[in-house]
Amino acid sequence: GTLFYMAPEQADLAAVPDARWDVYALGALFYHLLCGHPPYRTEANEQRIQSAGDLNARLEAYREIVYGSPPPSEHRKKKGVDKRLADIVDRCLSPDPEKRFPNAQAVLDALELRDRQRARRPLIALGVISPALLLVCMLPISIRAMSNAVQTARANQVERALESDALSARILARGIERELDQRKDELVEISQDDQLRAALEQAMASGWSDRRSLYETLNRWYRIADARQRRRTGRSDASWFLCDAQGFQRWRSQISPLTIDKNWSHRDYFHGHNRNYPPDQVPDDVGPIQHPHISVAYRGTSEERYKVAISAPIWNEDRTQVIGVLARTSELGDLLAEYEDKIHAHRAAGIHRVIALADQRDGSLLYHPWIRAAHERNAPDRIETFERLKLDQELLWRLVILKERPSGPGRDYRTSHYEDPVGRIAPNRYGGRWLAAFCPVHNTGWLAVVQEPYEAAIQPVEKLERDLKAYLWLGVGLFFGLIGAVWFFVARALVSEELRIGIRIGGRAGSGRTER
Numbered sequence: 001g002t003l004f005y006m007a008p009e010q011a012d013l014a015a016v017p018d019a020r021w022d023v024y025a026l027g028a029l030f031y032h033l034l035c036g037h038p039p040y041r042t043e044a045n046e047q048r049i050q051s052a053g054d055l056n057a058r059l060e061a062y063r064e065i066v067y068g069s070p071p072p073s074e075h076r077k078k079k080g081v082d083k084r085l086a087d088i089v090d091r092c093l094s095p096d097p098e099k100r101f102p103n104a105q106a107v108l109d110a111l112e113l114r115d116r117q118r119a120r121r122p123l124i125a126l127g128v129i130s131p132a133l134l135l136v137c138m139l140p141i142s143i144r145a146m147s148n149a150v151q152t153a154r155a156n157q158v159e160r161a162l163e164s165d166a167l168s169a170r171i172l173a174r175g176i177e178r179e180l181d182q183r184k185d186e187l188v189e190i191s192q193d194d195q196l197r198a199a200l201e202q203a204m205a206s207g208w209s210d211r212r213s214l215y216e217t218l219n220r221w222y223r224i225a226d227a228r229q230r231r232r233t234g235r236s237d238a239s240w241f242l243c244d245a246q247g248f249q250r251w252r253s254q255i256s257p258l259t260i261d262k263n264w265s266h267r268d269y270f271h272g273h274n275r276n277y278p279p280d281q282v283p284d285d286v287g288p289i290q291h292p293h294i295s296v297a298y299r300g301t302s303e304e305r306y307k308v309a310i311s312a313p314i315w316n317e318d319r320t321q322v323i324g325v326l327a328r329t330s331e332l333g334d335l336l337a338e339y340e341d342k343i344h345a346h347r348a349a350g351i352h353r354v355i356a357l358a359d360q361r362d363g364s365l366l367y368h369p370w371i372r373a374a375h376e377r378n379a380p381d382r383i384e385t386f387e388r389l390k391l392d393q394e395l396l397w398r399l400v401i402l403k404e405r406p407s408g409p410g411r412d413y414r415t416s417h418y419e420d421p422v423g424r425i426a427p428n429r430y431g432g433r434w435l436a437a438f439c440p441v442h443n444t445g446w447l448a449v450v451q452e453p454y455e456a457a458i459q460p461v462e463k464l465e466r467d468l469k470a471y472l473w474l475g476v477g478l479f480f481g482l483i484g485a486v487w488f489f490v491a492r493a494l495v496s497e498e499l500r501i502g503i504r505i506g507g508r509a510g511s512g513r514t515e516r
Contacts, residue, residue, distance in 0.1 A: 003049065003058075004028065004038040008066035008095050011059040020097040022104055027092020031075055039072040039093055040065055066095055084114045127490075131483050135476065142472060150465045154458050158416050158435065161457040165353070165450045166412040166437035172355060173439040173448035176335050179233075180444070183328060184292050184310045186228070190221045191312040191326050200242070200314060200324050208250060208261075215251060218242060222253050225328075235337060238307055238329045242314075243270055245288050245323055269295040269309035269327045274445070288322040289313050294444055297332060297359060297366045299383075305375060306332045306366045308444075332357055332367040340369075352456045354420075354430075356449040360399060360440060363391035370422045370430060389421045399438055399447065412439040418451060 001010050007024035009015055032038045045065050052061040072093065076086045088110050094100045101107045190196065199213040222240050230236060240253040247265025264270055265286055266277040272289040276298050295309040311327035333340075339355055357367040364387075365371065371386060391399075399413055418436035422429075436451040455462075 003062055004041040007097065008063045009097060011062045011066075013056065013059070018097065019103045020100050023092050023100045023102075023107060024097075026104060026107055027089050027100075030089045031072060031093065034075040034078050034081060034089070040069055082114075082118070084117065088114065127487070131479070135479055139476070146465075146468050146472065150461060150468065153464060154461045157458050157461045158454075161435050161452065162414045162416060162437060165435055165452060166414050166439070168353065168355075169412055169437040169439035169448050169450040172336070172339050172450060173441045175339065176357075176441050176446070176448060177443070179335055180294055180308075180310060180441075182232075183229075183237075183330070184294065184312070186225055187310055187312045187326060187328055188292050190225070191314045193217070193221070196221070196326075197314060197317065197323075201316070203250065204244065204323065208244075211250065214242075218251050219253075233334075233338065235334050238331050238334075240326075240328045243288075243325045243327070245321070245325075247286075247288070250324075267295070267309070268298070269293060269311040269329075270325055272311075288325050290322065296445060308332060308335070333372055336367060353450055353452045356451070357441075358391055358438075358447040358449055360396075360445050360447050363393070363396040365389040365391075365421055366446065368422055370426055385425065388424075391421060392419060412437050414438075416454065420451065 001021075003011075005025050005028040007018075007021045009018075010021045010024070028038045048065070049058050049061045052058040071090065075081055075089055088107065091099065091101055091110075092107060101110065196214075196217050199217045203211045203214040218240070225240075226236050237253075241249050241259070242251040243249050243264055247263045247267075247270050249259050249262055249264055252260055263279075266279050266282045268274060268276050270288060271286045272291070272293040272295075273286075274296055276296065277283070277286075289311060290313060292310070292312045295311065297306045297308055299306060307329045309327045309329045311325050313322040314324040314326055315321065316323050336355060336357065354369060356365060356369075358365050368389070371389070374385070395415070395418070398415075401413070414435075414437045416433075416435050418434040420430040420434055423431035433454040434451045435454055435457050436449060439448045440446070441448055
């Protein structure tokens with residue numbers, strides 16, 4: 001036995017030889033190979049042993065050094081020494097012989113097991129890293145493909161929504177045109193009545209002092225027309241009235257001292273110039289209309305709501321002179337009421353459309369659900385507020401092209417970046433981005449507007465995107481779960497192999513001690 005290479009229990013002249021002494025010596029040799037010196041050998045320890053005296057004293061000093069010193073650890077700090085090799089050396093150098101390998105064969109088996117495990121390491125790494133690398137490579141491709149699919153679906157959804165909005169805008173515009181034409185045709189029929197012409201000429205001849213026949217004739221026609229309209233739309237006109245050739249109102253369906261016998265020659269429904277003049281700035285050449293006319297929108301004297309007047313001239317018997325103008329007025333909201341009801345029905349089905357009416361000349365909003373609601377709740381400063389509700393000027397320039405387009409399916413304009421003017425006042429309800437379609441109402445200068453919130457329109461795509469992301473990450477989780485399960489069973493197999501080798505090593509150790 002050589003000091004620093006022999007087991008501590010061997011440092012006794014009365015010790016009984018044991019195979020585990022060789023195991024300790026083998027561990028000391030491994031340690032020397034790795035660190036350049038055997039374990040526990042330092043100048044201080046060598047000096048202590050040399051100064052101990054006789055052999056027994058030196059052996060006792062050696063035992064005290066091994067048992068009393070912390071386990072050697074320098075080999076664990078060496079580059080290239082893996083944990084399994086360090087564990088083998090530590091087990092060989094255990095001061096307690098019961099904790100060492102039982103014999104050199106067991107050490108050899110442990111080293112061979114370590115070699116097999118090290119040989120498996122690249123395969124294990126490949127088995128773990130390769131699927132991970134594959135996933136890392138495929139994940140960006142999958143995310144990009146998903147993103148492209150969502151963008152395409154979003155664009156298609158927006159296109160379909162705009163197509164539907166444009167169709168609705170064309171239907172709305174055509175419906176308003178049809179309603180105005182029906183009322184105009186009815187008015188023309190009445191204006192050509194000989195009895196009405198005679199009653200009007202009689203009233204004129206009396207200096208308007210005798211209007212009984214005129215009132216009877218007009219009231220009778222008004223009742224007939226009102227009954228027709230109620231059957232057709234469920235609503236009455238705002239008013240009917242007749243002006244003479246100078247613009248003075250001589251009859252009204254609901255007599256009002258604010259209007260009767262007052263001059264209204266400044267109104268567009270009288271002169272047909274497509275504008276309303278200030279009452280004190282009427283041009284001298286203003287005269288009654290010569291043809292049926294649909295006026296520009298205007299606000300009535302008694303209410304702030306926008307109205308439209310449909311008027312028709314009444315000619316004398318030989319059609320050489322216009323002797324009166326018969327007109328009827330309707331609130332713009334009444335023209336859209338039928339479509340408002342349909343919009344509310346669609347809202348129950350998850351379609352959040354809004355219809356409005358705008359003036360193509362200056363972009364003013366003539367009708368909007370928020371404007372109607374403001375009237376109904378008697379909101380303060382309505383006129384000042386309504387005057388600010390105009391379409392964006394850049395949008396208005398783009399809408400100029402609609403004036404040049406003939407009637408038909410191609411006369412609408414669509415945008416996916418519409419900002420509702422009401423959104424500046426009521427951002428919670430009408431703010432944000434909208435899809436919108438615009439269609440001109442023939443012979444009026446109006447624009448029928450159908451709009452719906454962008455977020456509501458693409459909601460199905462947003463749900464699709466959320467579902468795709470959920471499925472993607474679920475797939476990633478399942479992938480790693482599957483890899484983890486595979487390697488769990490692989491690890492169990494490796495552990496079982498180590499246990500079998502350990503049992504075999506233990507069996508050899510028991511056999512060796514029995515023989516001795």
